[in-house]
Amino acid sequence: MFVVSLLLGGLILCPLILSAFFPYFWTDLVYHTKLLGILLKFVSRRRRRPLFLALDRFLEQVETRPNKTFIVFENKRYSFKDTDKESNRIANALRVASVVNPGDTAALFLLNEPAFIFCWLALAKLGCACALLNSSIRARSLVASFSCCRGAKVLIASEELQGAVEEVYEDLQQEGLTTVFITSEELRSSRVKSLTRAAQESSDAAVPQTLRANVSFTSPAVYIYTSGTTGLPKAAVINQTRLLAGLSVLASNGVTHTDVIYVTLPLYHTASFFMGLLGSIETESAKELCVYAKALSRWWKGENVATTEVSEILLMLDSIEAANVYGVKVSGHGGRVGMAALKLTDGMEFAGSATYEHVKNLLPAYARPRFIRIQDELDVTGTFKQVKGQLVKEGFDPNLIQNKLFFLDESKQTFVPMTEEIYSSIIKGHMRL
Missing domain, CATH: 3.40.50.12780 (ANL, N-terminal domain)
Structure with a gap:
């Protein structure tokens, strides 16, 4: 009789003790039991003939x-x-x-x-x-x-x-x-x-x-x-x-x-x-x-961008001799925003409208670089790999960068010169990218 009483007491006390010291025990038990059932269902389906797909x-x-x-x-x-x-x-x-x-x-x-x-x-x-x-x-x-x-x-x-x-x-x-x-x-x-x-x-x-x-x-x-x-x-x-x-x-x-x-x-x-x-x-x-919105915030986030492909497409323009594409951080935007450092072909100027039409026709919206930086030479390592770290760090701040900077202006359908006013509007979130 004592043993029976002990067992009954144990059955009553065990759930209380488990709940006190392991508050999620029963929740976890139910969840893992459900997972086991799902696994057994998968195994059962794999054994069905004809095949169950x-x-x-x-x-x-x-x-x-x-x-x-x-x-x-x-x-x-x-x-x-x-x-x-x-x-x-x-x-x-x-x-x-x-x-x-x-x-x-x-x-x-x-x-x-x-x-x-x-x-x-x-x-x-x-x-x-x-x-x-x-x-x-x-x-x-x-x-x-x-x-x-x-x-x-x-x-x-x-x-x-x-x-x-x-x-x-x-x-x-x-x-x-x-x-x-x-x-x-x-x-x-x-x-x-x-x-x-x-x-x-x-x-x-x-x-x-x-x-x-x-x-x-x-x-x-x-x-x-x-x-x-x-x-x-x-x-x-x-x-x-x-x-x-x-x-x-x-x-x-x-x-x-x-x-x-x-x-x-x-x-x-x-x-x-x-x-x-x-x-x-x-x-x-x-x-x-939901119809998928092609937001720019997908740069290195929900939608990765092949920087090499963007570079190759930019190089299709006769005015561009070399291109280094990377992403820069912009306050208020998830992921990174696309930017390209360009070396122009000798004797040629950067054509904002032509470049805009080119990237618009060949690249999806999220992959188009929003900022362009013109350099005399693009930095490379000893093994001729393009250097991006310093470019990423400097971003697109016209107060820090002496090179010419351009911004992709959708309303004007061209790349326009970057100004302190445009930069300030972007940083403050007043200008939508």
Whole structure:
């Protein structure tokens, strides 16, 4: 009887003692129990036959919660069923056009819009991988990103990005491009096709599962690109196993079907794709897509900038002999703001308007240098590497720098001479960069 009483007393006292000395014990226990359940679910899915992929989880949700809101974009809402049908139309349109086969890779050059999700699902249903191109890249970066796509022949672009594709169309063809689809009925060129029109004319019937019969857990699912801080963008291959594991990202943080995920990052980003898309598929939560603002504060922050690429683009101008691109701190701005030290070609002057038009046409807004410093010579190390430290330290203060300084003035569409008045306005936050 004594032993029984002792055990009962222990059962009563233990929780109280744990709560007193380890106040988060029970919270941690519940959380880790949940994590264990998520892990066991992943292991169970990995053992299912036929293979259970991230796409199959989406199709499960279509069956169990067809009318549950899945995407919110501006004034439109798409349920799981709506999304399934839209992706079927795109998949069937691509099949009719005979432009992709199971195992192929297609490139998505899309903004944050429902078409991004529709196209990814459509290609997954066809047994194809997707290369998620950064929608801000232009010129050589766009060509280089496409060339990483392992034999991709198809590129799907947003209506707003037609111009960027047209600029390098011939270069993309040399990399194997055969077909460009635009997510719009309005086309600017006869060299591209309307995916919107093709989808509208196609069936929303389910795509045969046999098309993805040869997909394995090691098969490439998506290509997500590095920001290219030391050069041009490079593709990281995400296979089907990692995509399946990515389903649990939001579930492990307590997100449920009653939540709405506000997706402010572009979907081509790893965090956005895994948390904003895959995570909401698993948890049945809705996602509200935000059109991604190209803020300058992304310099070395949310969006890394390839300084070597910016330099190369500046060097395309005949008036510039050498360029050293770096970032400087500006009070009130996250990350750094772009600046370039330039050595001009002998006998030539800095052309503010021409330089502005050049960087505007070839660089996304966040990558354009806001400040220009003209030097007689650019400092280099003994191994001919450009010296940036002192330039970064001196910044763009006309009181400290004897060289000519220029500021990118969006309102005047040119680089204007830096004055103490402009400098003061920037420092005080009165002038928006």
